[in-house]
Amino acid sequence: MRDYYTVKVNLPGGIVAPGALQTILTMARSAHVRTVRFGARQQLLMTVHYEDMRFLGKDLKQQSMPYEVNTEQYPNVISSYCGEDVFRAGAWLRESEYHTILDQFDYGPRLKVNLSDFNQSFTPFFTGNLNFITSPEPHFFYLYIRPKQTNTLFRWPELIYTNDVGRLAKAIEEAMLDGGCQTEDEVYKAVMAGQSFITQLATKEIDLPEFSLPYYEGFNRYGQRSWLGLYRRDEQFSVAFLLDVCALCLKTRIGELCVTTWKSLIIKGIEEKDRVAWSYVLGKHNINVRHAANELAWQTEDQNEDGANLKNYIIRFFAKNDTRTFGLCFGIQTRPKSEVFGSVLIRKRPLLQIGQLSLFSLYDIYFTENFNPNSRTYHLFEKGLFKLHLPNQLHRLCQKFNAGRIQEELEPVRQEIEKMEPAYNDAPLVHQCPHCFTVYDEQYGDERQGVPAGTPFGQLPVDYGCSTCDAPKEDMTAVQLVTVG
Template sequence: MRDYYQLKINLPGGRVSPGTLRDLLIAARGCDVRQVRFGARQQLLMTVHYEDTRRLEQELRKLGAFFETQTDRFPNIISSYCGEGVFRSGSWLDAQAYHTVLDSFDFQPGVKINLSDAAQSFTPFFTGNLNFISSPEPHFWYLYVRPKQQNQVYRWRELVYSPEIGKLSAALEATVLAGGEWNDDLVFEQIKKNTPYVAQPVVQELELPSFSLPYYEGFNRYDARTWLGLYRRNEDFPIDFLIDVCSLCMKTRVGELCTTPWKSLVVKGIEDQHREQWSNILGKHNINVRHAASELAWQTEDHHQEGLTLKTHLIRYFEKQDMRTFGLCFGIQTRPKSEVFGSVLIKKRPLLRLGTINFFCVYDIFYTENFNPNSRTLVPFEIGLFRMHLAGQLERLCRRFSNQRSREVLEAAVAENEQQKNEAGKTPSLYECTDCLTVYDSALGDVLGGIAPGVAFGSLPPAWCCPTCDAPKSAFKLVIQPIQTILS
């Protein structure tokens, strides 16, 4: 018999009233639970001793709370509501619009459902099976379907009206869960025939913003008020602290608390006159709210200490090397069927497996296409690494990403300069190392490497490598024009 059970409480859309959360936490504390966590799908998670589990389940039933013990048959509906009014998007999507959609669900979905503002990049777009994304037309949504156990995403032919999302999701659920070959045309025709719903034709393709994870911790101003982001390095939130947070929300008329896919908590609508009371609560419970942005950009699996331990190890290396990771987010997957969100993914796999026991595990590093974490296409970077080699290879990948971004900016500047000058003809090209930005100029050659001036890049021997960082010849990319063009 297991000593502890994992219990999950869904918080639809990642929102919960302070009064409701306070009741749940008091019930948990009465059953000897002292810490809780927030999951990657914005759930409330807790570890309960088996002797206290039945008693806690009884208390939760009295409160009318939906929960699961040791199972995850009903994934939580996640949404970008946590960023509404906090990270400005200019979208029509406001609190009332989210409420309209969430109120349309009169059942517990058995598929993963995401509700996303198309103008934000704080929450993921395509990690669900049914991914609803706001369209330019107010109160209508794009729908992207990802069938169970598949990586392909299919765009629904119509825009879906907000109050109809729950009904359409119920109609699609059985088909999505069935798995197997997905026939987009057949499913669409069957749903249209059997489940009438309000919709509009899609007149323009979805345009998503480039990824940029905002800093989501600490006190931050918006409009005439303040929001507070709460992150815990070990992902554990003391129940006594959260009960005090809920009580102060009720006292100061903060109507909702929001959980995020980054396993943190956001408190919106803090009035200036109450700011000191919030600071006092943080001091009382010794809560730090100023972690480095690079530490916030990681996602690990729920209920799994191994990924969190590895994250801590890698972050310490990043800090020691003073690495730049801006524009990236990282995910650690230590179990084969789990799903994490990130532009850089670290996946653990065994070289040998006997039954349920793994032997000789190694790690693979992938990055998403164009380093966009919402892409479903993974590009292998390094395969079969031992744990001791992970940090160094991640540092190398981060350098490649930064160099790629620098090169894109350089090329854009060159193109703009070319357009402004309206120059004709071609300019000699150079080759640049993507790891350290060393340039190979055929006019100069590589004297120290035994390459005489005048040798074209294509004529270099296959074994030739970068004279600065020893990167292979394949790491060099063509530079459209020499850097001097920008300065001329």
């Protein structure tokens, strides 16, 4: 008998009401669960001792909350809703459309379903089996199908209407899993044989947007409100902390919490008057929200201590060597066929395999086409590395990426640049936040925080913080603006 079980509760689209999460966490606490995790498919994961499992299972069933134990028969439907309003400015996919589509999944999908806005790069496009991606045509989606356990990707011939997404997903699932259809023609014929859907002809392939991972931690303002991003280095959130989060959400009338594919949590709609209460909860549980951006750009497999430890090992090397990782994200794959999202992929494999026993480990480094993590084409960079040599080779790959990006940016304007010289002499000093790179320029002040133009940095209030992420004044460093003319 196993001592512990892994319990998974799906949170469709990565959205959960504070009251519902509070109920789950209260039951988990009664089952002596002290920490939980969020998975790469925006689900809630917890480890439960076998003696407590029957009580937790009974409580979950009484609340009609579906769950799985040590299985992945029903993958969560994931979505880019977590970035709605705060990371993107898409043309037509809004809160109402997300909820309309998610409500259509009144069954437990057996295939991985991704629902993505094309105008964002915070959540992956193609890690699902059925990947719905917005098209330029309002209320119509591209659909890219990837059969289970393959890297084959093919596009559905038509664009799919919003109100038909769930019904089409179910029909495709039945054709592929129950009917044995795998090829593009087989699936299309089986689905369209007895049903009709509102569609438009898809005349061309989708063009992948450039990847840019936003800084998703800490307090950040949008409009008259703030959102709070919560990341844990060990991927574990204490139940006590999350219960306090749920209670404060209910008290301040925040209706939803968002789980991201980066195993973090985003809380939107925080009123300015409630910022002190949120800061109190963070302080009470000693929650740090000042991690470096390159530490946030990693994905590991769910419930995998080996991957998490390797991530932290490499990050320490990057910090020591001041490695520039902007524009990249990294994935660590320790199990064959596991889904990990990244523009740089680290694959672990045994040096020697004897039955089920793996002796020693080697690592291979791959990077995606154009370093875009949504690409399904991988190129080998280095093969057969020992752990000791892995960080330095990744550092070298980062340098290769940065050199290539600089070259791409310079080439179109090379002749103009040669005629210009940087003007350093009278360049003004500004102060920059090292966490989100926001700049305080005394020439403009900070109107949002009541600091008039012309206020020197040294005369800012002692409690002044970065206007974007609220980092303290002491963290900001003086830098010289370099103008070109």
